[in-house]
Amino acid sequence: MTTGTRVLVATDFSAGAGEALRRAFAIAGRRGAGVTVVHVVPRGLDARLTATAEEALGRLARDAPVPTDAALVTGPVGPGVAAEAERRRADLVVVGAHGAHWLRDVFLGSTAELVAEVSPVPVLLVKGFTGADYAAVLVAVDASVRSFRAARLGVALTRAPRYALLHAVTVLGENLLRLNGADDHAVDRLRRGQLAVARSEVERFAGELAPAPAEVLVEPGRPEEVVSALAARRGADLVVVGVERGAGLRHALIGSVSRHAMRGAPCDVLVVPVD
Incomplete structure (x- = not known):
């Protein structure tokens, strides 16, 4: 820190x-x-x-x-x-x-x-991390300016030598396509298109972070589920998430992600408040 x-x-x-x-x-x-x-x-x-x-x-x-x-x-x-x-x-x-x-x-x-x-x-x-300092850090963001403000504060606070920036995307229209009889290829094409758009936006924001992330991860799925699952899969020491100050953890989207990370992530969690 x-x-x-x-x-x-x-x-x-x-x-x-x-x-x-x-x-x-x-x-x-x-x-x-x-x-x-x-x-x-x-x-x-x-x-x-x-x-x-x-x-x-x-x-x-x-x-x-x-x-x-x-x-x-x-x-x-x-x-x-x-x-x-x-x-x-x-x-x-x-x-x-x-x-x-x-x-x-x-x-x-x-x-x-x-x-x-x-x-x-x-x-x-x-949650029980015993190392000297955090090395495997996962910073979760959405596409909002507030979220990247939280990421910037979190990165400055941890000073981890390497961190991965994670953005989870709920793919819109996927279920409707399946209900309409679309095959896996059509669904995959929809998913890849939305992920590409999201990646472009996240990478633009990531370019303003210092130090820059070692990786930018854009994953399909509900953010509140993806963050904890990816932290477990990658063996993260620390997850950094933002929370909108005053909005209430139980109602704001960014608060929902924070709450799920605090409950479900297998590692320590840093919650950064932003206005």
Whole structure:
């Protein structure tokens, strides 16, 4: 990750949160940055439990390998973490993917989604990557200017030596052709035509990124499915996706892709907010 001043990492003291802490400390150490460890408690929590959380946070800060302070926040998790990131002027928020009570069953990713939805800065979801730094990075984009703005910020933040730019295309008219009796050759011709148009547009945008991507991948399929599947197939360490700030992860298309990547990608995910 590139040079910065502060990394904020959210913890619930679980094993998953421990992975996020280790990643946050590693990133901060390489960047010469400080770390803030934040724990969010619900309003009305028993005073003894609050005191226990404060003590645990203090120990984490004292034992950290980089300059670290701690913050105990009361209220909803997502807004609480986001507000603390803004107050501390953090430029990256790190959260774990396997918290004790944050992420369970069909709600996998829910707390990370809530943080990413309102965070003013990029959110790194840690799923257990143990390498020194990310090497196999997949940056997902659509054809919008906002999406490439997110890609530019993500590339600058990760500073990976090589990354692949991915654009998934939902082929329009394919099902109608099949319903009308078209053979595979006709469907393939339609698909290739739409992919060629999309590639031209994506490559034009890609030319404005620095450093340039090592590869430009244009794949047919629903973006929210293609991103995670391709990350698994290529053995990615990190997926970078954008989210439109304020639109809501559950409603915006780019948010839908972000949400699916956070849930389904087998690697760490960096969600970059853009206006």
